[in-house]
Amino acid sequence: MSKPAHIAAMFDRIGGVNALPVVLMIIALPLIGSFSSWVTLTVAGLAMGMMIFLMASGLSLVFGLMDVLNFGHSAFISFGAFIAASVLAWLAAWVGADSLTLNFLALFAALGAATLFGLAAGWFFERVIIKPVYSDHLRQILITIGALIVSEQIILAVWGGSPIPVPRPALLEGSFVIGDVAIEVYRVFAFFLGLAVFIALTLVLNRTRIGLLIRAGVEDREMVEALGFRIDRLFIAVFMTGSALAAMGGAMWAGYQGLISGALGGEMMILVFIVVIIGGLGSIEGSLLGALLVGLLGNYVAFIFPKLALASNMILMMAILLWRPWGLRPAVGK
Amino acid sequence: MSDYVLRLDDVHTDIGDYQVLHGISFNVPQGGVHVLLGRNGAGKTTTLRTIMGLWRARSGAVVFKHHDITAMHTSDIARLGIAYVPENMGIFGGLTVQENMRLATATGGFDDGRLGHIFELFPAMEKFWDKPAWSLSGGQKQMLAISRAIIEKRELILIDEPTKGLAPSIIRAMIAAFEEISRDTTILLVEQNFLFASSLGRNVCVIDDGRIAHSGRMEELVADKDLQTRLLSLSLDAHQ
Ligand SMILES: Nc1ncnc2c1ncn2[C@@H]1O[C@H](COP(=O)(O)OP(=O)(O)OP(=O)(O)O)[C@@H](O)[C@H]1O
Numbered sequence: 001m002s003k004p005a006h007i008a009a010m011f012d013r014i015g016g017v018n019a020l021p022v023v024l025m026i027i028a029l030p031l032i033g034s035f036s037s038w039v040t041l042t043v044a045g046l047a048m049g050m051m052i053f054l055m056a057s058g059l060s061l062v063f064g065l066m067d068v069l070n071f072g073h074s075a076f077i078s079f080g081a082f083i084a085a086s087v088l089a090w091l092a093a094w095v096g097a098d099s100l101t102l103n104f105l106a107l108f109a110a111l112g113a114a115t116l117f118g119l120a121a122g123w124f125f126e127r128v129i130i131k132p133v134y135s136d137h138l139r140q141i142l143i144t145i146g147a148l149i150v151s152e153q154i155i156l157a158v159w160g161g162s163p164i165p166v167p168r169p170a171l172l173e174g175s176f177v178i179g180d181v182a183i184e185v186y187r188v189f190a191f192f193l194g195l196a197v198f199i200a201l202t203l204v205l206n207r208t209r210i211g212l213l214i215r216a217g218v219e220d221r222e223m224v225e226a227l228g229f230r231i232d233r234l235f236i237a238v239f240m241t242g243s244a245l246a247a248m249g250g251a252m253w254a255g256y257q258g259l260i261s262g263a264l265g266g267e268m269m270i271l272v273f274i275v276v277i278i279g280g281l282g283s284i285e286g287s288l289l290g291a292l293l294v295g296l297l298g299n300y301v302a303f304i305f306p307k308l309a310l311a312s313n314m315i316l317m318m319a320i321l322l323w324r325p326w327g328l329r330p331a332v333g334k
Numbered sequence: 335m336s337d338y339v340l341r342l343d344d345v346h347t348d349i350g351d352y353q354v355l356h357g358i359s360f361n362v363p364q365g366g367v368h369v370l371l372g373r374n375g376a377g378k379t380t381t382l383r384t385i386m387g388l389w390r391a392r393s394g395a396v397v398f399k400h401h402d403i404t405a406m407h408t409s410d411i412a413r414l415g416i417a418y419v420p421e422n423m424g425i426f427g428g429l430t431v432q433e434n435m436r437l438a439t440a441t442g443g444f445d446d447g448r449l450g451h452i453f454e455l456f457p458a459m460e461k462f463w464d465k466p467a468w469s470l471s472g473g474q475k476q477m478l479a480i481s482r483a484i485i486e487k488r489e490l491i492l493i494d495e496p497t498k499g500l501a502p503s504i505i506r507a508m509i510a511a512f513e514e515i516s517r518d519t520t521i522l523l524v525e526q527n528f529l530f531a532s533s534l535g536r537n538v539c540v541i542d543d544g545r546i547a548h549s550g551r552m553e554e555l556v557a558d559k560d561l562q563t564r565l566l567s568l569s570l571d572a573h574q
C-alpha cells in the first residue's frame with residue numbers, strides 16, 4: 001500500500017470526514033499549550049459552531065431542494081437577534097428575577113418570538129419574493145439582495161443605528177468551574193440547543209415521509225413531481241423552517257454577543273456561506289460538520305494567530321474545496 | 335373515445351425558442367405495449383415529457399381517458415394513474431431501493447402481493463432492498479425504475495429507452511417482464527432497439543423531426559421489409 005493510500009485508509013477507519021472536528025481539536029491542543037485555555041476555546045468553538053449550524057441548515061436545504069440562492073437569508077438572522085433583544089429588554093423584570101421559572105419563561109419568550117417571526121417572514125418571503133423567480137439565478141440574486149437591503153433599513157428604522165445591549169437571563173449567566181477550567185453556561189446551552197435541533201432535523205429527514213420527499217427532492221425534483229407530489233408545497237415548508245431556524249440562531253447569537261448592531265446579519269452570513277459550501281449543499285450532516293469546523297477554527301486561530309482570524313475560514317473553505325469539490329458531505333451519494 | 339387510454343391531438347411543443355413537436359397525433363388503445371420509434375433527436379422524449387406535463391404543449395390536446403391533461407400540473411397527471419420512467423431513470427441515488435419504491439406508493443405502505451411479484455420479476459430488488467440506489471448497476475437501476483412504476487396499479491406507464499446500455503441477457507429478462515406487466519397495464523414505450531420493440535409492440539408510431547412519419551400495427555411493420563428499410567435506415571443513418 002502506498003503511503004497516501006495508507007493514510008486515506010486510516011482516515012476512513014477513524015470516521016472519515018466526521019472525525020475532522022476531533023482531529024482539529026487534537027492538533028490545536030499542543031499549539032495552544034495550556035489545557036484550560038484549550039477547553040475554554042473548544043467549548044466556545046462548539047457553541048459558536050452550533051449557532052452557525054442553526055443559521056446555515058435552512059439555507060443549505062433551500063438551495064439543495066430548489067436551487068434557490070437566497071442572499072436575503074441573513075435578514076432572518078438579524079431580525080431574530082433584534083426581536084429577541086427587544087423581548088428580553090421588555091421582560092427585564094423576569095430576565096433579572098431570582099426565579100428559574102421566570103428566567104426560563106423570558107428565554108422561551110425571546111427564542112419563541114424570534115422563531116415565530118422567522119416562520120411568518122419565511123412564508124411571506126417565499127410567496128412574494130422567491131416564487132416569481134424560481135429557476136432564474138441572476139434574478140434571485142438581485143431580488144434577494146434587494147430584499148436584504150430593505151430588511152436592513154427596516155431594522156435601522158425600528159431599532160436605530162447604534163448597538164443595543166442584550167440582557168441575558170440570569171439562569172444562563174456565569175460558568176461551571178471544574179478545577180481551573182471555567183465553562184460558560186450560555187455556551188453549553190447553545191451547544192445543546194443546536195444538538196437538539198440537529199437530532200430533530202435528522203429524525204424528520206430520515207424517519208418521516210415528508211423527510212423522504214425532501215431528500216428525494218434535493219436529488220431530482222422533477223421526478224418527485226412525476227411521482228405525484230407538489231414540490232412547491234414541500235419547498236415552502238422547508239423555506240419557513242429554514243427561516244425560523246435562522247432567526248433562532250440569530251437570537252442565540254445576540255445573547256452570546258451581549259451587544260448587537262445592524263451589521264450582525266451580514267457578518268454571520270459570510271460564515272454561513274462558508275459552512276454551506278464546505279458542508280455540501282443540501283446536506284444537514286454536512287452543515288453541522290462545516291459549522292463545527294468553522295466555529296472551532298475561528299476560536300483557535302483567534303487565540304494562536306489573532307491576525308489570521310478573518311482569513312482562516314476562507315483558507316479552510318479553499319482547502320476543503322480543493323480536496324472535495326462537492327463539499328464534505330454532499331447530499332447525493334457520489 | 336373511451337376505448338383509448340391516451341390520445342394526442344395535433345400536439346405542438348416548443349423548448350425555449352425551438353419548435354420541437356410539429357403536430358403529433360396518435361391514439362393508445364387499452365392494454366399491451368405501444369411503441370414510439372424514431373431516430374435520435376426526433377422528439378420521442380419530448381413527446382413523453384409533454385404527456386407528463388414536464389414540457390407544455392403550445393397547442394393541441396393530450397387526453398388521458400376522459401381527462402384533458404394538456405395544462406395539468408405534473409403531480410396531478412401522475413395521480414390520475416400515469417407512471418413515468420425517464421431516459422435517465424430518475425433514480426434517487428441517496429435513497430435506498432426500498433425508499434425509492436416507497437415514494438411511489440400513495441400511502442407509504444406496500445401491498446405484499448405486488449411486492450412479492452416484483453421480487454419474482456427482478457430478484458435484485460429484494461437482494462439490494464436496503465442498499466443505497468447509487469450502488470446498483472445500470473441494469474439494476476433500470477429494474478428499480480420499472481419496479482417503481484408498477485409498485486401500485488397504474489393505467490399507463492411511459493417508458494423511455496429502457497434497454498439503453500443493457501446486456502442482451504438483461505434485455506431478454508426485460509421483455510419477459512414487460513409482457514407480464516402489460517397484461518393489466520398499458521405501456522407506451524420509446525425504443526431504439528427494433529428487436530426489443532418488435533417483439534413486444536402491438537402498435538407502433540415512427541416519429542421523425544417532430545412529426546408522425548408512420549403509424550400502424552407492429553406486425554405490419556415487421557412484415558413489410560420495404561417500409562422497415564425506409565423507416566429504420568433513417569435511424570441507421572442517424573447512428574453513423
Ligand atoms: N432541454 C432542451 N433544450 C433545448 N432543446 C432540446 C432540449 N431537449 C431536447 N431538445 C431538442 O429537441 C429535439 C428532440 O429531442 P428529444 O429528446 O425529444 O429526442 P429523442 O427522440 O428522445 O432523441 P434520443 O433518441 O436521442 O433520445 C432535439 O433536436 C433536441 O436537440
Ligand SMILES: [Mg+2]
Binds near residue numbers: 494
Ligand atoms: Mg430521448
